[in-house]
Structures are given as C-alpha cells and as structure tokens.
Amino acid sequence: MRALLTSKWTKVVVFLICLIPFANLLSRFIKGNLGINPVETLQHGTGDWTIRFIVFTLCITPFRKLLHLPDLIRFRRMLGLFAFFYVCLHFLTYLGPDQSFDLAGMWKDVYKRPFITVGFLGFVLLIPLALTSTAGWIRRLGGKRWQMLHRAIYVTAICGVIHYYWLVKSDVRKPVFYGSLVAILLLWRFGGWLSKRRSTVAAKISPQSAPVNPSQ
Amino acid sequence: MLIRKAQDLTYADVTPRSVYLDRRKFLRAMGIVGATAVAGKGLLELASPSVKAFAGTKFTGLVKSPFSTTEKLSTFDDVSHYNNYYEFGTDKSDPAKNAQKFQTSPWTVSVEGEVKTARKFTMDEILKLAPLEERIYRHRCVERWSIVVPWIGFSFNVLAKLAEPTPKARYVAFQTFYDSRQMPQAKYGGIDFPYVEGLRLDEAMNPLTLLCVGMYGETLPNQDGAPVRMVIPWKYGYKSIKSLVKIRFQEKEPPTTWNRYSSDEYGFYSNVNPNVDHPRWSQAKERRLGEIFTRPTVMFNGYSDQVASMYNGMDLKKFH
Numbered sequence: 403m404r405a406l407l408t409s410k411w412t413k414v415v416v417f418l419i420c421l422i423p424f425a426n427l428l429s430r431f432i433k434g435n436l437g438i439n440p441v442e443t444l445q446h447g448t449g450d451w452t453i454r455f456i457v458f459t460l461c462i463t464p465f466r467k468l469l470h471l472p473d474l475i476r477f478r479r480m481l482g483l484f485a486f487f488y489v490c491l492h493f494l495t496y497l498g499p500d501q502s503f504d505l506a507g508m509w510k511d512v513y514k515r516p517f518i519t520v521g522f523l524g525f526v527l528l529i530p531l532a533l534t535s536t537a538g539w540i541r542r543l544g545g546k547r548w549q550m551l552h553r554a555i556y557v558t559a560i561c562g563v564i565h566y567y568w569l570v571k572s573d574v575r576k577p578v579f580y581g582s583l584v585a586i587l588l589l590w591r592f593g594g595w596l597s598k599r600r601s602t603v604a605a606k607i608s609p610q611s612a613p614v615n616p617s618q
Numbered sequence: 619m620l621i622r623k624a625q626d627l628t629y630a631d632v633t634p635r636s637v638y639l640d641r642r643k644f645l646r647a648m649g650i651v652g653a654t655a656v657a658g659k660g661l662l663e664l665a666s667p668s669v670k671a672f673a674g675t676k677f678t679g680l681v682k683s684p685f686s687t688t689e690k691l692s693t694f695d696d697v698s699h700y701n702n703y704y705e706f707g708t709d710k711s712d713p714a715k716n717a718q719k720f721q722t723s724p725w726t727v728s729v730e731g732e733v734k735t736a737r738k739f740t741m742d743e744i745l746k747l748a749p750l751e752e753r754i755y756r757h758r759c760v761e762r763w764s765i766v767v768p769w770i771g772f773s774f775n776v777l778a779k780l781a782e783p784t785p786k787a788r789y790v791a792f793q794t795f796y797d798s799r800q801m802p803q804a805k806y807g808g809i810d811f812p813y814v815e816g817l818r819l820d821e822a823m824n825p826l827t828l829l830c831v832g833m834y835g836e837t838l839p840n841q842d843g844a845p846v847r848m849v850i851p852w853k854y855g856y857k858s859i860k861s862l863v864k865i866r867f868q869e870k871e872p873p874t875t876w877n878r879y880s881s882d883e884y885g886f887y888s889n890v891n892p893n894v895d896h897p898r899w900s901q902a903k904e905r906r907l908g909e910i911f912t913r914p915t916v917m918f919n920g921y922s923d924q925v926a927s928m929y930n931g932m933d934l935k936k937f938h
Contacts (some may be wrong), residue, residue, distance in 0.1 A: 438700040438710070438907055439763060499910050500903075519897040568898050571761070572808030572879055573708035 407473035416477055420484045422449045424491070448492035453562045453580050455485035460559060460587040479535050482555065486532040489525050517568040524561030527554045553616040559584045571605075624734045675837045677750060677770055685826060685924070687753035692765035694834045696907045702759065702842045703860060704807035705796065713841035721839040722861070727846060729777065731866040732787035737776070741845050745831060747780070748772035752835075753828055755851040757858070758890045758919045762912075764904045768811055769849050770832030783819065783867045789816075789823040791872035792848060793864035809879050815859040816872035816886065817850065818928075826851060827926050852921040854888045883937035890919035891927070894938045 462478040500600040501508045512522045540548045566577035703713040715887040730736040758764045796812035828849040843860025876884035892902045892915040903912040
C-alpha cells in the first residue's frame with residue numbers, strides 16, 4: 403500500500419481521474435449534449451464537483467490517522483487545487499451566462515443575495531489557499547501560520563453547504579447529504595482538538611491541582 | 619370565420635399520436651402515401667390497436683387566439699422533458715420518466731363550493747364546453763427560466779359560468795390529483811400533497827386564465843399535467859396547477875402549496891414581477907430555455923394590458 407501511495411505514477415493517475423468530470427462536461431459542451439438547460443447543467447455539474455472535492459480534501463487527514471496511511475498527504479494539495487479549479491469554473495458559469503460578465507451587476511448580486519454572498523465568500527476564501535499551496539509558501543509563512551490560514555477551507559466547506567441548501571426549493575436531500583459529510587469531518591477535528599486541549603490542560607494542572615483548596 | 623364544431627367530436631375521436639406517427643411510417647413503408655386516410659387508419663387499427671396511446675393524441679381545427687404571442691416557440695422536447703412536477707420527482711428530467719404510466723383515463727373534475735350547480739365533469743364533457751383554441755403563452759418559472767408554449771384549451775371562465783358562482787364566491791381553490799402509489803417519488807418532494815393552488819375570482823374569470831387540455835397540437839403529455847390543467851401566464855409557473863381534479867369556489871382565500879411551505883418566498887398572488895425579488899435570488903432576469911444569456915423579466919410576464927387593472931392600488935410587494 404505504501405509503495406502504491408508513494409509511487410509518482412499514482413499521483414499522475416489520480417490527477418487524470420480528477421479531470422474526468424471536467425472532460426465529461428467539456429465533451430458534452432462541444433457535442434451540444436448538455437441537456438435542455440445547458441447553463442444549468444454546467445452550473446450544477448461544476449458546483450457538485452466543487453463540494454465533492456472539498457469533501458475529498460477534508461477526508462485526507464482523518465483517513466491518514468484512522469487508516470494509518472500518512473502518505474495520503476501527497477494527494478491533499480492536488481485535491482484541494484481541484485476543488486479550486488471546479489469552483490473557478492462554477493464561478494465563471496455564474497459571471498458569464500448569468501451576469502453577462504457585468505462586474506457591477508455581480509457585486510450588486512453578491513451584496514444583496516445571501517445565497518450568492520455565501521457562495522462567493524466560500525470561493526474567495528479559497529483563493530489565498532490556492533496561491534499559498536506551494537512548498538515555498540509553507541516555508542515563507544511557517545508551518546503553524548500556514549496551517550492556520552488553510553483552516554479557512556472549513557469555512558468554505560460550510561459556505562458551500564449553505565449555498566447548496568439555499569439553492570434548492572424543497573427537496574433538500576443532496577445538500578443535507580453533503581452537509582452531513584462536512585459535519586462529520588469537522589466534528590472529528592473538533593473532537594480531536596477537544597481531547598488534545600483537555601490533555602494539555604490536564605498536564606499543566608495535574609502537578610499542583612490535586613488539593614484544590616487546601617485551607618478548607 | 620373557421621370555428622370547429624367541438625360538439626361533434628369526443629375525446630375518443632382524436633387520433634392517438636402513436637397512430638398518427640405510425641401511420642405515416644406505415645404508409646411510407648407500403649409506398650402508398652397517397653392512400654386515403656380512412657383506409658390507412660383502418661389498416662393501422664388492425665396492425666396496432668390504439669389502446670395504450672391515450673396521451674399524445676392530435677387535435678385538429680384549433681381556433682387561433684388573439685392572446686397568442688409571436689415569439690419563437692420552445693421545442694416540444696424541451697417543454698416535455700424539463701418539468702417541475704414534484705409528485706413524479708424533483709429533478710427536471712424525472713417527470714418525463716416517472717409519469718409514463720400515470721392513469722389519466724377515466725378522469726373527472728369536480729366543481730363545488732359556492733356555486734348554484736355543483737357537478738362533476740368528465741374529460742369528454744370538458745372538451746365539449748367550448749371550441750378549443752391554441753394560445754401561445756410565455757411561461758415564467760419562479761426559478762428564473764422561461765418557455766413559450768402553444769397551449770390548447772379555452773378560458774376557464776366558460777366552465778366557471780356554467781357552475782354559476784354564488785355572490786359569496788370570492789376565491790377559487792384548485793387541487794391536483796394525488797395517489798402515492800402512482801406517485802412514489804412524491805415523498806422526496808419536501809412539500810405537502812395533494813398540491814393545491816388558488817386564484818381570486820376576478821383572476822380566475824380573466825379571459826387569459828386558461829383551462830388547458832393540450833399543447834403543440836395534441837393532448838398534454840402526462841408530465842405536463844395531463845389530462846387537464848390550468849395556465850395562468852402572468853403568474854409564476856407553480857400557480858398553473860397540473861392534473862386538475864377539484865375546483866372549489868369559496869369565500870376565503872384558499873391555502874396554496876408553496877405558500878404553505880414558505881410564505882415569505884411564495885406569495886398567494888405570485889404575479890411575475892421583476893421588481894419584487896425572491897428572498898434568495900433576483901427576479902429581474904430570466905433564461906429562455908435554449909438560450910445562454912439571460913433576458914430581462916417583464917412585469918406581469920408581458921400581460922399588463924390584460925391583467926394590471928386587477929391589482930390597482932395594491933402593494934405588490936406586500937401581496938407578492
């Protein structure tokens with residue numbers, strides 16, 4: 403398993419697999435085979451793949467720990483960048499067909515529509531993460547600060563789920579499905595943070611804490 | 619003027635679409651395209667009896683309507699494969715697949731409530747009430763897409779006048795057929811069934827309000843609301859209730875499905891209005907199916923001349 407995960411060919415294969423949804427949409431676009439409302443098909447397709455890649459990215463850390471596969475880390479940046487790739491396409495389907503590339507109109511929409519605001523916020527938050535995804539930037543920022551910054555993906559994930567939830571009219575099955583996945587992945591991290599905190603606090607307190615108030 | 623005598627024909631007289639289409643193929647294959655229709659039909663009834671083909675039968679001699687728009691029609695394929703009919707699933711492509719076996723015959727529409735003559739109408743009776751017109755209407759969905767459809771039917775007020783509403787009747791409540799066994803997808807819809815809608819009496823009596831039995835020259839496909847539906851072109855699509863089984867005249871404003879689901883998002887009136895936005899998205903623009911870029915949405919969906927006076931003095935933001 404380890405050999406498989408560390409092989410440079412695996413990375414190439416995963417990269418190509420991540421491109422399949424894009425290739426599929428592109429070939430359907432060229433063939434004029436995007437259904438009755440092609441813009442909607444592109445918007446929903448790129449949106450679905452954005453939230454999926456965010457979920458894949460968030461899966462890496464828990465899978466590394468739970469499955470004892472630390473080498474999975476090799477794929478995290480790629481998956482995160484694919485999330486960014488699909489969200490850029492998603493944004494373009496909005497800016498182009500919906501807003502006719504009118505930036506002023508777009509800002510008005512972003513300001514006025516919570517549904518757009520929250521989606522746009524999730525998108526914008528991913529930009530610095532994509533820009534600082536290189537080894538050079540990790541060095542420049544320092545591991546700790548870099549990690550803090552990249553926790554912004556948690557906010558993006560939540561924004562994405564809310565954006566999806568506010569899109570649908572009454573059949574909430576899909577947003578609830580992705581919402582549950584994101585909730586599980588974030589709660590797992592929160593649980594880890596809590597237990598870590600408890601143990602460090604306990605470690606700090608324990609030497610003197612046994613007699614809480616000796617005078618009584 | 620050429621007005622077909624609808625009284626002479628029954629619903630059973632219209633040629634099933636499959637027969638109509640097959641006949642051409644059949645005749646072409648036989649090399650007798652010039653043969654008389656009578657002979658062709660006789661042969662074909664033998665070859666493929668028209669039992670299952672109730673939906674999709676052809677109407678002839680339709681009266682043209684002055685209410686029709688000259689805008690480019692949406693394609694039949696788009697209008698019959700991009701549907702919001704939550705009883706048959708919430709994806710736009712679901713109803714075309716899941717409504718195929720929907721039983722629309724026999725069918726009766728019950729007219730009741732504040733009327734002098736409450737009664738039930740069969741489909742044959744409905745089709746005889748008035749000459750059938752083709753009305754090409756714009757149709758604007760609350761989701762910001764729109765289509766142009768050649769509906770077939772006649773003004774709802776024809777039926778209403780027959781029922782003779784009493785002075786107490788101020789609203790009309792409509793109800794869609796519901797059967798959880800035929801509509802197993804409905805449970806995922808997130809809204810309550812049966813689907814109900816309503817109009818103020820003057821809205822219902824407006825000549826634009828159409829009792830619709832067909833589109834594109836033939837009976838309604840199941841997924842478009844067969845066998846009879848309402849079409850109210852100046853309101854968002856969800857007001858145009860499908861597969862109608864009950865019409866009730868009443869004194870009080872009736873509950874409506876989407877309003878019950880979320881009253882700040884879907885008002886009782888639901889007039890197409892580019893100036894009053896859905897809380898989650900703007901209603902200023904729409905996408906005509908088949909087009910990439912959006913176009914501005916027009917007040918009352920372009921039917922102001924016929925309907926604006928009904929709302930004089932009303933705050934259309936409050937009564938959205």
